[in-house]
Amino acid sequence: MHLPYNLLLHLFFIPILCYLRHGILQRLGFLPKRVQNIFKGKKIIWVHAASVGEVMGISRMVISLKAEFPEYSILISTITTTGADIARKLSVMGVIYLPLDLSIVVKRVLRIINPKILVIAETELWPNLILQAKKRGTRVIIVNGRISDKSIVGYQRLKGLFKKPLEQVDLFCMQTEMDAQRINSLGAPAEKIMVTGSAKFDTGVVIPTLEVIKRFQREIEIPDMLPIIVAGSIREGEETVLINAYQLLIQQIPDAVLIIAPRHLRRIEFIKNALSKKNLSYSLRTRGGKSSVIILDTIGELNLAYAISSVAIVGGTFVPVGGHNIIEPAALSKMVLFGPHINNYQEASKLLIACNAAIQVSSAAELTESIIYLLKNPDEMSERGLAGKRLVEENQGASTRNVEAIKGLLGSVAI
Numbered sequence: 429m430h431l432p433y434n435l436l437l438h439l440f441f442i443p444i445l446c447y448l449r450h451g452i453l454q455r456l457g458f459l460p461k462r463v464q465n466i467f468k469g470k471k472i473i474w475v476h477a478a479s480v481g482e483v484m485g486i487s488r489m490v491i492s493l494k495a496e497f498p499e500y501s502i503l504i505s506t507i508t509t510t511g512a513d514i515a516r517k518l519s520v521m522g523v524i525y526l527p528l529d530l531s532i533v534v535k536r537v538l539r540i541i542n543p544k545i546l547v548i549a550e551t552e553l554w555p556n557l558i559l560q561a562k563k564r565g566t567r568v569i570i571v572n573g574r575i576s577d578k579s580i581v582g583y584q585r586l587k588g589l590f591k592k593p594l595e596q597v598d599l600f601c602m603q604t605e606m607d608a609q610r611i612n613s614l615g616a617p618a619e620k621i622m623v624t625g626s627a628k629f630d631t632g633v634v635i636p637t638l639e640v641i642k643r644f645q646r647e648i649e650i651p652d653m654l655p656i657i658v659a660g661s662i663r664e665g666e667e668t669v670l671i672n673a674y675q676l677l678i679q680q681i682p683d684a685v686l687i688i689a690p691r692h693l694r695r696i697e698f699i700k701n702a703l704s705k706k707n708l709s710y711s712l713r714t715r716g717g718k719s720s721v722i723i724l725d726t727i728g729e730l731n732l733a734y735a736i737s738s739v740a741i742v743g744g745t746f747v748p749v750g751g752h753n754i755i756e757p758a759a760l761s762k763m764v765l766f767g768p769h770i771n772n773y774q775e776a777s778k779l780l781i782a783c784n785a786a787i788q789v790s791s792a793a794e795l796t797e798s799i800i801y802l803l804k805n806p807d808e809m810s811e812r813g814l815a816g817k818r819l820v821e822e823n824q825g826a827s828t829r830n831v832e833a834i835k836g837l838l839g840s841v842a843i
Contacts, residue, residue, distance in 0.1 A: 433555060433589050434531070450509050451525035457536035463522050464540055470501045473834075474543035476526060477504060479511040481750065481772045482549040483518075485572050488630040488827040490518050496831060497838070503541060529554040538564055545837055551575055551611070553583075558593040567837045571830040572627045573602040575610040576774060583614050591615040598837055601830050603775055624833065625826035626775055629755055634731050644732040648687075649718045655684045655803050658737035660730050661691045661744055661752035667699050669746050669767075669792050671706055674721070676796040681803055687733050689724035691743060691752070696725055734760050738809070739799055742766045751777075758785055758816035763802055763809050765789060779823070785816025 448455060473493060477483040483506060493502060501521040506512045515523045527537045534557045545567040551574060561568055575583065583590060594616040601624040602608040608621050650656060657677070659670045674686045688699060703710045703721055711719035713726050724733055734740050740757035744750060746767035754773050757764050764786040770777045780786035789795045802809040
């Protein structure tokens with residue numbers, strides 16, 4: 429299977445580069461001189477995280493690695509430009525685009541970087557990268573590993589291709605028992621597999637103080653005891669769903685307040701126009717004024733909005749972009765509602781639904797129905813929100829366990 433894989437890579441070499449577009453020279457193994465100079469003569473931990481979701485998942489781990497191993501420099505590689513942008517915010521020594529998985533290319537990059545360990549987030553199984561790294565004596569570890577219902581089908585079809593690379597990986601830190609079973613079925617040795625949990629439970633969980641929460645509520649002029657619906661990280665195409673749901677909601681609960689926090693502030697004008705067309709009054713967070721709908725036109729206050737909410741709706745789930753952070757409101761003891769598109773938080777969504785701390789809906793009508801039920805049953809809503817908080821607390825610590833696993837492997841590397 430390895431020969432056909434390499435032939436296909438060479439065959440589709442040009443189309444792949446055209447698709448990726450950005451950082452073509454880096455993807456071909458030609459790293460900028462400044463990057464080469466930064467890492468020259470240093471001990472390197474190379475962490476690969478494909479895109480934004482994966483980078484966010486390893487952020488706490490990277491921070492811990494920097495503190496635990498000050499003698500090492502950390503390099504992060506990504507596939508997407510958005511992933512690279514997030515990675516740069518982690519203040520690591522360098523960020524590059526992952527080289528194409530051609531032997532000649534990965535050999536060149538490995539020779540330049542010469543990492544002591546290659547840490548791969550989730551399940552980015554690049555056969556040539558793994559095999560060439562092991563030939564150089566580099567330790568290889570998978571962290572936050574997962575194999576979705578969809579991807580297992582493809583991996584099973586290509587089992588012959590992945591068997592040898594999987595045998596070469598030193599350790600697999602998988603999110604769940606199911607992920608562990610699946611990676612084992614593909615050829616990973618059972619003795620190299622451990623379950624460490626999902627690192628996404630360690631990220632984006634900021635608990636504001638009561639004083640800060642109260643001050644925020646005073647500033648946006650929402651009286652105590654009013655039902656507050658917060659729709660966070662709302663993406664293009666979701667605004668209409670939310671506004672329609674809110675219109676249905678106020679027919680039964682007329683004093684309900686809606687706070688809309690768009691993922692991108694450029695959508696504010698669209699939201700304002702959409703609300704005006706429905707004859708709904710609104711105010712902007714930055715301008716103040718009492719209103720039944722508040723548009724959060726600031727950055728960094730979504731957790732405060734979640735903190736004062738009765739119910740939290742998480743965006744990126746009603747359009748096919750994978751979903752945003754459902755763990756953040758759950759950690760604040762809030763009932764979480766989201767749409768059908770939750771690939772980025774698939775495991776977390778299953779766990780939250782299983783403990784009755786979240787509800788998945790598919791339409792504005794279902795969304796409204798769920799909100800009305802919760803608001804009319806406040807004791808049940810509170811109990812279910814607390815169950816979500818307990819779930820988050822029970823599942824935290826994966827990043828620490830992954831760091832310990834990396835520490836164990838680095839301890840066996842010849843310096």
